[in-house]
Amino acid sequence: MKAALRSILAKSTIWLPYIWLLIFFLAPFLIVAKLSVSEPAIAQPPYTPTFDFWDGPAGWWRAIGQFSFYNYIFITEDSLYWKSYISSLQIAVISTFLTLLIGYPMAYGMARAPRTWRPMLLMLVILPFWTSFLIRVYAWIGILKKEGLLNQFLLWIGLISEPLTILNTNTAVYIGIVYSYLPFMVLPLYANLERQDFSLLEAAMDLGCTQRQAFWKVTWPLSMPGVIAGCFLVFIPTVGEFVIPSLLGGSETLMIGRTLYDEFFQNRDWPVSSAVAIILLMILIVPIMLFQRSEALARERER
Amino acid sequence: MxxxxxxxxxxxxxxxxxxxxxxxxxxxxxxxxxxxxxxxxxxxxxxxxxxxxxxxxxxxxxxxxxxxxxxxxxxxxxxxxxxxxxxxxxxxxxxxxxxxxxxxxxxxxxxxxxxxxxxxxxxxxxxxxxxGTTGIGYNVKAAQERIGGAVTSWDVIFDPEKLAKFKDCGVHILDAPAEIIPAALNFLGKDPDSKNADELREAAALLQTVRDSVQKFHSSEYINALANGDICLAVGWSGDVFQARDRAAEADAGVEVGYSIPSQGALMWxxxxxxxxxxxxxxxxxxxxxxxxxxxxxxxxxxxxxxxxxxxxxxxxxxxxxxxxxxxxPDAATLANLYVTTPYGARNQRLVSREWTKIKTGQ
CATH class of the missing domain: 3.40.190.10 (Periplasmic binding protein-like II)
Structure with a gap:
């Protein structure tokens, strides 16, 4: 009896994550996939066909017969969509790079700081999460706007004579994204760098490396798993980012998250917005799979 | 709102x-x-x-x-x-x-x-x-400096040269094609409620000529932005502009906001x-x-x-x-000048939103 229970419990650790995925990933995915092959309609809900459970299999089959891939064809025909995808990917790549550029020295400094300081420094990185993400993005409006803190400061120190227009441009979007996602870059990098053996660097320098050479030949290659993890953690959510471009971006900021929002709310075109979402998911699955593979490889290497 | x-x-x-x-x-x-x-x-x-x-x-x-x-x-x-x-x-x-x-x-x-x-x-x-109406909210001082008086006509928005004068102090337009396209049609002397595809494209083309001077298409940010003096011109809803006006007056920081139902008429909502x-x-x-x-x-x-x-x-x-x-x-004469619109059909809706996205993103 006890053994049976234990075996169920043991197995549950395997199938519980699958049930989780089934309920919170596969089911919503199927609903959206179904929507993406429907037609918009002025009705409640605003698309056809709709499934009625009581129709029975014959009714379901009839509904499936009405599915069409027109929405996908429409998306490929209209340049707006692929321009949005490309511009989202571009913004995501650039901001991931900028985040790495700022995050790496931060993580490095934290990992090399005296041991007693580290919990405090880690705390400081996590601290912004205590305030709502939305409020922190709103705060940037106050900083970046024409009469904002940044412009007033720059005017005061005499670096500029005219206030800069930063808010409602792509620059503001980059600032917002880099700021918001920096912890996601710093934390995995720190976790990696902190574990690195310092004596390896000493060995490299004993063998004639300069400090810079030692960094590029030892620390950097060893930190690759952290770099990859950080980059994916920043890149993937940034591609679909909606809040930052809509609050800080200007009219010319084209991102797929906004295009999707407009399709859904302004055009009431649930089917096309679902198709946009499915394609976005397809685009993101590639880097997610690459990420998982690199993780698996790293784990194997550690063994 | x-x-x-x-x-x-x-x-x-x-x-x-x-x-x-x-x-x-x-x-x-x-x-x-x-x-x-x-x-x-x-x-x-x-x-x-x-x-x-x-x-x-x-x-x-x-x-x-x-x-x-x-x-x-x-x-x-x-x-x-x-x-x-x-x-x-x-x-x-x-x-x-x-x-x-x-x-x-x-x-x-x-x-x-x-x-x-x-x-x-x-x-x-x-x-x-x-x-209410969909008209023009503006910074009184900025308008005085740039066009020598109060805003009274849609040409401050739809004449690229006039709008360009306001570019430096900030222009917002409602992110609502169903409100702005009719205003453009009306300015062109067409029926603001037109559902004719060519006329809708003409209105969109007019908006394309002025979009470079528009900082943002957004339906609520302009209230605070007008009140704080961050922008000086906004196509917006009457009550929202009055709110901006009252907030500016309360703050007493030298910003005065005005609202205009332009002489060509405006959308009534x-x-x-x-x-x-x-x-x-x-x-x-x-x-x-x-x-x-x-x-x-x-x-x-x-x-x-x-x-x-x-x-x-x-x-x-x-x-x-x-x-x-x-x-x-509004007095009887102005009221007679206000127009109403009907919703777009499915096909026009797609045309309008396509054109609108092009305008917004400058594509």
């Missing part, structure tokens, strides 16, 4: 009262625009009828519509604007009103009813709550109260609508939000700075 914080506090307080009280009590769930009612109207209603009001707020028609189309909102009274209402009626979202339960509907203003006929033929599903088909408290919803149509009640609401209402009997009860402000209650 307005200060959300205030409304949130209000609705939270009302929700707290509702849960604390006896569960048997009658309730009406109202979903209205943010900061769009004098709070005492709700408490007085509860005092008189014993019906608790659970009050919740939204800030865009799109959000309301998405909820309504998904169904099962739990709201008993909602307040969509005209064009949205028309489409929602088609989609079967609302139930017909029971006029026998709405004796106060005799107070409604025939002039306004004639115009809302375009959205709700026969006034079967809705009553007017407030109405209507916020209509309606009852969703799946509402649970239908009797209470009717009681609420009837209460809102009482002249003294709606006058109080108008005096608070600075919008005109569709209730003729309430006019004598309005405060002077509301009823005598031509930007709120």
């Amino acid at each position: 307005k200060s959300i914080a205030k409304s949130l506090v209000l609705s939270a307080a009302l929700a707290a009262i509702a849960t604390a009280s006896n569960a048997q009590e009658r309730v009406v769930n109202v979903y209205n625009w943010s900061d769009y009612i004098d709070e005492s109207v709700l408490t007085d209603f509860t005092k008189e009828t014993g019906i608790k009001v659970v009050y919740d707020v939204f800030d865009s028609n799109e959000i309301l519509e998405t909820k309504l189309l998904a169904g099962g909102t739990g709201y008993d009274v909602v307040v969509p604007s005209g064009t949205f209402l028309a489409r929602q009626i088609q989609a079967g979202v609302f139930q017909p009103l029971d006029m026998s339960k709405l004796p106060n509907s005799k107070n409604l203003w025939a002039e306004i009813q004639n115009r809302t006929e375009a959205y709700d033929p026969g006034q079967k599903y809705s009553i007017n709550y407030m109405w 209507f916020d209509q109260m309606a009852i969703p088909a799946d509402a649970k408290n239908v009797d209470e919803a009717h009681a609420f609508l009837d209460y809102i149509m009482r002249p003294d009640v709606i006058a109080k609401a108008s005096n608070y939000v600075y919008y005109a209402n569709g209730n003729e009997a309430s006019t004598p009860l309005l405060e002077k700075d509301v009823v005598e402000d031509p930007a709120i209650y």
